[in-house]
Amino acid sequence: MQAEIxxxxxxxxxxxxxxxxxxxxxxxxxxxxxxVYQITSIQDEKSHILKALKEAxxxxxxxxITGGLGPTKDDITKHTICEYFNDTxxxxxxxxxxxxxxxxxxxxxxxxxxxxxxxxxxxxxTVLMNHNGTAPGMWLEKNGKVFVSLPGVPFEMKAxxxxxxxPKLRQQYKFPYILHRTILTSGIGESxxxxxxxxxxxxxxxxxxxxxxxxxxxxxxRLSGKSQDKQELENELQNQINLLLALIKDVFVGYEExxxxxxxxxxxxxxxxxxxxxAESCTGGNIAKSFTEIPGASAYFKGSVVTYATxxxxxxxxxxxxxxxxxxxxxxxxxxxMALNVRxxxxxxxxxxxxxxxxxxxxxxxxxxxxxxxAIASNNGVHSEVFNFGSNREKVIGRATNKAFExxxxxxxxx
Numbered sequence: 001m002q003a004e005i006x007x008x009x010x011x012x013x014x015x016x017x018x019x020x021x022x023x024x025x026x027x028x029x030x031x032x033x034x035x036v037y038q039i040t041s042i043q044d045e046k047s048h049i050l051k052a053l054k055e056a057x058x059x060x061x062x063x064x065i066t067g068g069l070g071p072t073k074d075d076i077t078k079h080t081i082c083e084y085f086n087d088t089x090x091x092x093x094x095x096x097x098x099x100x101x102x103x104x105x106x107x108x109x110x111x112x113x114x115x116x117x118x119x120x121x122x123x124x125x126t127v128l129m130n131h132n133g134t135a136p137g138m139w140l141e142k143n144g145k146v147f148v149s150l151p152g153v154p155f156e157m158k159a160x161x162x163x164x165x166x167p168k169l170r171q172q173y174k175f176p177y178i179l180h181r182t183i184l185t186s187g188i189g190e191s192x193x194x195x196x197x198x199x200x201x202x203x204x205x206x207x208x209x210x211x212x213x214x215x216x217x218x219x220x221x222r223l224s225g226k227s228q229d230k231q232e233l234e235n236e237l238q239n240q241i242n243l244l245l246a247l248i249k250d251v252f253v254g255y256e257e258x259x260x261x262x263x264x265x266x267x268x269x270x271x272x273x274x275x276x277x278x279a280e281s282c283t284g285g286n287i288a289k290s291f292t293e294i295p296g297a298s299a300y301f302k303g304s305v306v307t308y309a310t311x312x313x314x315x316x317x318x319x320x321x322x323x324x325x326x327x328x329x330x331x332x333x334x335x336x337x338m339a340l341n342v343r344x345x346x347x348x349x350x351x352x353x354x355x356x357x358x359x360x361x362x363x364x365x366x367x368x369x370x371x372x373x374x375a376i377a378s379n380n381g382v383h384s385e386v387f388n389f390g391s392n393r394e395k396v397i398g399r400a401t402n403k404a405f406e407x408x409x410x411x412x413x414x415x
Contacts, residue, residue: 008067033175067152182256269300277346335373
């Protein structure tokens with residue numbers, strides 16, 4: 001069974017609002033065995049909505065529509081749905097009472113006629129009461145297809161989907177099982193990885209598909225399976241994962257279900273009762289930010305410094321001016337001194353440092369744009385490597401951050 005998601009609103013099309021609703025809907029539908037055939041974003045304009053509804057009915061069994069249900073004149077979804085279903089709007093007494101109660105309880109503004117019009121719904125629809133807002137959800141059926149219209153406000157839409165739409169779909173239909181497992185790899189490019197596992201991929205059962213999801217210095221491998229037999233699917237998916245891991249053990253990081261590589265590293269540090277400190281230059285605090293966004297990071301993260309200017313490396317981290325003058329600020333010697341000194345500063349078990357030239361122009365060093373030295377210090381000494389991550393500043397920072405995670409985990413796994 002397939003679904004199509006239609007998001008309505010010019011704010012999405014001009015980039016003013018990011019469409020997070022579709023991502024949420026895709027995940028929730030997939031959990032219950034519904035494959036999303038297509039996601040369409042359209043203007044809040046009648047002919048465009050009618051065209052999208054017609055095409056969606058041809059493509060999918062379930063059509064989820066979000067947006068265009070507000071009380072203002074530019075929200076025309078309800079009226080257009082009525083035209084598509086050859087229907088009329090009627091006042092739903094329960095929705096009107098709900099709207100009146102919301103204004104009485106939460107608003108000092110008067111209840112206007114335009115607000116009362118939120119209670120108008122297509123006569124053929126089943127109303128889905130929106131307990132978090134005034135615009136109700138609406139469930140309609142036509143030619144064996146289900147149409148669900150929901151408000152575009154994310155927290156209102158999410159509640160309606162999880163509390164009403166999904167349960168109603170599960171009650172009405174029997175769905176196949178869809179399972180996903182995503183494997184995290186680091187330190188290998190997409191093409192090289194694909195070539196390395198090509199024979200395994202060619203022998204996958206027809207009901208299990210592989211997708212490559214590359215990012216800066218990382219590749220995620222998503223295995224997706226669909227079957228009516230849940231146990232058989234789980235067993236075969238695990239069997240294929242075991243075969244895959246035997247091929248990629250050197251670049252395997254973990255499972256996406258367990259979190260990002262930095263979350264996995266954090267769990268490993270916490271379990272081992274080890275701590276981490278960071279000194280950053282060209283990455284500008286991005287490594288520290290990635291760790292501290294994770295709940296519970298205080299169990300292992302001691303602190304960080306962003307010694308962006310050359311002078312701050314001397315003043316804060318006590319890196320020798322003579323060392324910098326002799327080897328340049330972007331060098332093995334400076335990166336290692338930064339890592340060793342920040343480890344001492346915070347009395348941590350491990351330390352990461354970065355120094356480089358993220359561009360677009362050269363700074364206090366003659367190193368080429370994209371050159372980054374990364375050092376990892378521990379009680380066994382310090383190890384450093386140099387990389388060139390290209391000329392795009394954002395890409396350099398992102399790849400340097402991910403490479404630092406990779407180097408730390410490899411060192412930690414050797415223990």
